[in-house]
Amino acid sequence: MPQAFPEIQKIKYEGPQSKNPLAFRWYNENETVEGKSMKEHLRFAVVYWHTFRGTGSDPFGAATMVRPWDDGSNSVENAQRRARVAFEFCEKLGAPFYAFHDRDVAPEGSTLAESNKNLDAVVRVLKEEQQRTGIKLLWGTANLFSNPRFMHGAATTCNADVFAFAAAQVKKCLEVTKELGGVNYVFWGGREGYQNLLNTNMKRELDHLARFFHMAVAYAKEIGFSGQFLIEPKPKEPTKHQYDSDAAACLNFLRAYELLPYFKLNIETNHATLAGHTMQHELEYAGMQGALGSIDANTGDLLLGWDTDQFPTNIYLTTEIMWTILKWGGLAPGGVNFDAKVRRESFEPIDLFHAHIGGMDAFARGLKIAATIRAEGEFDRLLKQRYSSFDGGIGADIESGKADFKKLEAYILAKGEAAPNQSGRQEMLEHLLNRYI
Ligand code: XUL
Ligand code: CO
Numbered sequence: 001m002p003q004a005f006p007e008i009q010k011i012k013y014e015g016p017q018s019k020n021p022l023a024f025r026w027y028n029e030n031e032t033v034e035g036k037s038m039k040e041h042l043r044f045a046v047v048y049w050h051t052f053r054g055t056g057s058d059p060f061g062a063a064t065m066v067r068p069w070d071d072g073s074n075s076v077e078n079a080q081r082r083a084r085v086a087f088e089f090c091e092k093l094g095a096p097f098y099a100f101h102d103r104d105v106a107p108e109g110s111t112l113a114e115s116n117k118n119l120d121a122v123v124r125v126l127k128e129e130q131q132r133t134g135i136k137l138l139w140g141t142a143n144l145f146s147n148p149r150f151m152h153g154a155a156t157t158c159n160a161d162v163f164a165f166a167a168a169q170v171k172k173c174l175e176v177t178k179e180l181g182g183v184n185y186v187f188w189g190g191r192e193g194y195q196n197l198l199n200t201n202m203k204r205e206l207d208h209l210a211r212f213f214h215m216a217v218a219y220a221k222e223i224g225f226s227g228q229f230l231i232e233p234k235p236k237e238p239t240k241h242q243y244d245s246d247a248a249a250c251l252n253f254l255r256a257y258e259l260l261p262y263f264k265l266n267i268e269t270n271h272a273t274l275a276g277h278t279m280q281h282e283l284e285y286a287g288m289q290g291a292l293g294s295i296d297a298n299t300g301d302l303l304l305g306w307d308t309d310q311f312p313t314n315i316y317l318t319t320e321i322m323w324t325i326l327k328w329g330g331l332a333p334g335g336v337n338f339d340a341k342v343r344r345e346s347f348e349p350i351d352l353f354h355a356h357i358g359g360m361d362a363f364a365r366g367l368k369i370a371a372t373i374r375a376e377g378e379f380d381r382l383l384k385q386r387y388s389s390f391d392g393g394i395g396a397d398i399e400s401g402k403a404d405f406k407k408l409e410a411y412i413l414a415k416g417e418a419a420p421n422q423s424g425r426q427e428m429l430e431h432l433l434n435r436y437i
Contacts (some may be wrong), residue, residue, distance in 0.1 A: 004069045004085040005349060008092050012358060022353060025300040027364035029094060033371045036324065041322075042363055043335030045138040048104040050087050050309065051352055056344030064347040074107040076118050079123045087129035090371055093356050097138035097335050099186075102173045103146060108177035112165065116172050123176050130180060138184060138292070139230065139266075139334045140177030142169045145190030145238065155212035156192045156205035156243065163208065173218055176184025177224040182308075183333040184294060185225070186266050187213070188232035193239030209243060210257035217262045228333050229263045230293045233282070234271040237307050246275040264293030268339055269317070270300040270307050280320040287328030294334025295321065297359060309354045311340040319373075326370055336363055373436050382429065389419070 014023040028310050029039040056064035069085045081154035083105065090098055102115075106122040109115040130136065144166050152158050154166035177185050192209060194200040217229070231254070235245040244250050247265055254260045260308060265286045274281040286292040299312045325331055338359050342351045373379060389395045394411050397403040403411075412418070 001084055004048055004067075004088055005353075006017055008350070008353060009352065010092050011094055015117045022357065024357060024361055024364070026361045026368065030190055033367055034374070036330075038364055038367060039096060041251060041330065041334070041367055043097060043138070043331060044095045044363075045099050045335045045337040046086070046090050046095045046356065047337060047339050048086060048098060048100035048425075049370065050339065050341035051089070052082055052362075053104050055344075056347055058344060060378075061344075064344045065342075066347075067349060069113075072282045076107065076121045079106050079118070079122045083125045087133050087135060089352065090135050093353065093361075095356070097136050097337070099138045099140070100339050101141050101143040102169065102176065104141040108147065112168055112172075113171075119172065119176060123179060126180060126204075137177065137180045137182040138337055139174055139186045139227070140180070140182045141186040141188065142166075142215065143175040143190075143381040144169065150191050153191045153193070153239075154211045155204070156194075156300060163212070167215060168210065168428075169218055174216065174220055174225055176225060177227060178223060181297045182227050184228045184230050184266075185216075185220070186230045186232055186294075187216075189234060189242045189244040191238055192244065193236075193242035195240050204242060206253065206257075207214070210253070210259065213257070213259050213263070217259070220385065222338050228293055230266040230334070231263050231267060232266040232271070232296065233275070234268065234307075245270070246277060246289070247282045251289055251291060260291075264291045266294045266296060266334070266337075268296035268298065269290070269312065269321075270298050270309055271403045272307070273298075273300045273302075274307060278320070279317065280324050283321065283324040283328070288322060292319070292325070292331070292334075294337035295325075295329055297321075297336045297363065298340035309339060309341050311342070311359045313358050315362060315365055315369070316433075318362045319433075319437060320366075321369035322363065322366040323373060326367075326374060354396065355436065369436050373433075378432065379429070382425070386422070386424075 008022065012023055014020055014025065014026040016025045018025050027038060029037060031038050033090060054065060086098065101117055105126065106115070106118040109118055132373060144150055149162055149165060150157070152162070155163060157163055174185060180334055186188050194202065194205070220229070231244055231250050233244045233246045233250050236242055243253070245265065251260070254263050267279065267282045267286055270281040272279045283292060297312055298309045299314065299317060301308050301310065338356060340355065340359065342355045346355070390399050394403065394408070397407070
């Protein structure tokens with residue numbers, strides 16, 4: 001097969017002074033940061049759906065990205081050729097991982113049996129290409145939202161047959177993810193949510209969702225799939241109220257249904273902002289509960305209220321993300337997965353390289369800045385000092401459970417008034433952050 005990107009060589013690290021747009025200025029995969037290579041910290045992944053299936057169509061216009069390697073058909077041969085292109089791309093980019101939905105890689109047939117057969121035919125090529133290149137599957141997932149049968153949801157549908165179909169599809173996708181050595185398996189809610197409570201039994205739907213997840217856990221155990229299960233929170237789109245709305249809601253659901261030991265979270269920047277949070281908030285929340293699994297790296301547009309899935313280039317954002325990830329011990333077996341798409345005006349294949357190189361460099365730079373911040377320890381010292389009243393005396397009694405309301409009342413009655421507060425120093429801290437960026 002001829003190369004899809006003959007004019008592109010393997011993208012190299014050329015250092016911050018380089019003016020070559022097709023080179024890394026910060027991502028130097030073997031450079032050590034906090035005792036680990038950048039490659040090990042970042043574990044970059046390319047998504048199949050946007051990068052190899054994105055067409056640039058929108059509600060107002062047709063596809064702009066007509067790829068020379070794609071014959072436009074829904075054939076298995078076309079899907080197999082696309083798979084080889086995907087690996088040529090990841091290999092030249094130097095991305096160690098990729099991620100897919102079942103229906104991204106292989107065409108859906110008119111029955112489940114036909115879809116499974118198509119999937120097997122493409123998985124053979126994916127496996128061959130993984131072996132040839134050493135590129136690994138970060139995660140697999142089932143598309144339980146595109147086909148019209150899932151209009152009311154999949155695990156939270158009102159139609160029991162659709163629930164059964166979704167279960168059968170996830171069963172196959174788990175088998176395939178195992179076959180390809182996938183290190184995680186993702187559940188993004190798709191259409192699991194509702195538009196209107198007049199036609200929705202929320203309790204029943206959530207019970208069904210939990211039942212579905214327990215079945216997935218049991219089947220993974222049965223087939224010996226040891227990858228990490230991840231839930232990807234998102235608050236809205238396509239439904240008005242997605243059940244997995246944010247990290248806190250997901251963790252509450254998992255805890256309530258005794259699923260917490262089996263799942264971590266896949267946190268996505270644009271989903272965090274749609275939830276009215278920052279990415280850092282979501283990461284911190286997941287991290288402090290031991291549930292930080294992986295991230296979908298992208299960004300939204302602050303002037304647009306939907307999931308624009310843009311490539312991240314903002315160094316503040318990547319610094320905050322990597323700072324939080326380092327704080328909670330890193331991502332593995334997760335990774336930095338670019339769930340991002342080029343704009344429809346960026347229709348040339350080379351734009352896929354520009355987009356990923358920019359994102360990878362932004363993350364590499366964020367990682368280095370975060371490591372410097374941590375090494376200097378100034379923020380840590382200031383944070384520790386802010387809570388120092390809990391390090392001894394009455395504060396230590398509160399934290400250790402030695403104090404109760406009566407003891408605290410006696411303490412304050414004797415003292416008359418609480419000790420004076422200290423300034424929060426927000427502006428000083430924001431200014432301090434700029435010193436590192
Ligand atoms: C949708 C989204 C998905 C998941 C995988 O907003 O982020 O692409 O990452 O299903
Ligand atoms: Co995503």
